[in-house]
Amino acid sequence: MRKLALAALVAAAIWVPQGLAFASSTIIMVTHSPPSDTYWVSVIKGLEQAGKDLDLSVQYRGVENNLNDPNQQRRNLEAAIAAKPDGIIVSDPTPSSLNATIKKASDAGIPVILVNQGGDQVANVGALAFVGDDPGTQGQMGAAQFNSFGSRKALIITAPPGALPFLDARTNGFKKAFKGTSTLAEIPLSDFNNANRIKSITESELQxxxxxxxxxxIGGCCITAMMQVRSDLGERARDIHWGTIDMTASAIRSLKSGELDFALDAQQYAQGYYPVVMLDLYVRQAIRPAEARLITGPVVITPSNVNHIEATGR
Incomplete structure (x- = not known):
């Protein structure tokens, strides 16, 4: 019933007279992650559902390894521009590498929505808007959870400072808001897909x-490895609180078992769905987003409310 209600709401909001629908419109999403990544699986579900609801053709084009190769994302974006779609949705985790190409799309008359990363780059690339969350706020909300637990010394599993702007923002947001002291388990970007390496570095810092x-x-890359570390710690793990940014299948399992105290949900399904609606309205009715940023999260998920998330199937 909820799906039917949503479909009816969307239909009512975007109805146009018969013969004026753009059923052949194509929208391409280009991101810094492979489609197999558990975080982005939910984004793609939102993208594809929006395509079905609005009778549009949608495509997802990711890279082979999460965050490792901005050049591959740039090449994918160039190919998307060459295809001359009706709209492009693109993540912007590395503005220095991607902004010039994103601006090529907008300069060519292809409407662009930034997604997931790049909330402060909308004007720089000529995008219509950004859909996602604020990395600094994510870090601050994580710190607030640990503050409520009374934690005094935090280990942040993150990338080396300067590796990626949005990870720096998450880390700095946490350090700014955390009432205790913190240290870093620095994971090179080249190891973000290597759970054994993440586990080894984290265990070393704890020792x-x-x-x-x-x-x-600091993100979905590291949740599984972090939970493996928790398992290896035995009794000491019970004296430590555990939290993460991003909802993944591993995070849901760990929340249900009570091993993970909280996860920050960016509500990434909305990051796939809303940009398609925005682009469709712009193409058909020249309706521009009134605000430069549409924030989808984060919200705090704990063992007490995780079952509701799991029940949605996202």
Missing amino acids: KDGSIDAVFS
């Missing part, structure tokens, strides 16, 4: 400092 009572993963 160095027995006072650590909070561990915070």
Whole structure:
């Protein structure tokens, strides 16, 4: 019934007279992650459902390994521009590498929505808007959770400072808001897809400092490895609080088992769905988003409310 109600709502909001629908419109999403990544699986579900609801052709084009090769994302974006779609949705995790190409799309008259990363780059690339969340806020909300637990020493599983702007924002947001002290488990970007390497670096930092009572993963890349570390710690793990940014299948399992204290849900299904609606309205009715940013999250998910998330199938 909820799906039927949503479909009816969308239909009512975007109805146009018969003969004026753009059923052949094509929208391409280009991101920094492979379609197999558990975070982006939910984004793609939203993208595809919006395509079905609005009778549009939608395509997802990701890279082979998450975040490892901005050049591959740029090449995928260039190919998308050459295809001359009716709209492009693109993530912008590395503005220095991607902005010039994104602007080529908007300069060519292809409407662009930034998604997931790049919330501060809308004007720079001529995009209509950004759909996603604010990385600094994500870090601050994570810190607030640990503050509520009374944690005093946090280990942040993240990339080395300067590796990626949005990860720096998450890390700095956490450090700014956390009432205790913090240290970093620095994961090179080349190891973001290597759970064994993430686990080894994290365990090494925990062994160095027995006072650590909070561990915070900066993104979906590291959740599985972090939970493996928790398992290996045995009794000590019970004296540590565990939290993460991003909802993934691993995070849901760990929340249900009570091993993970919280996860910050970016509500990424909406990151796939809303940009399609925005582009469709712009193409058909020249309706521009009134605000430069549409924030989808984060919201805090805990063992007490995770079952509702799982029940949605997203």
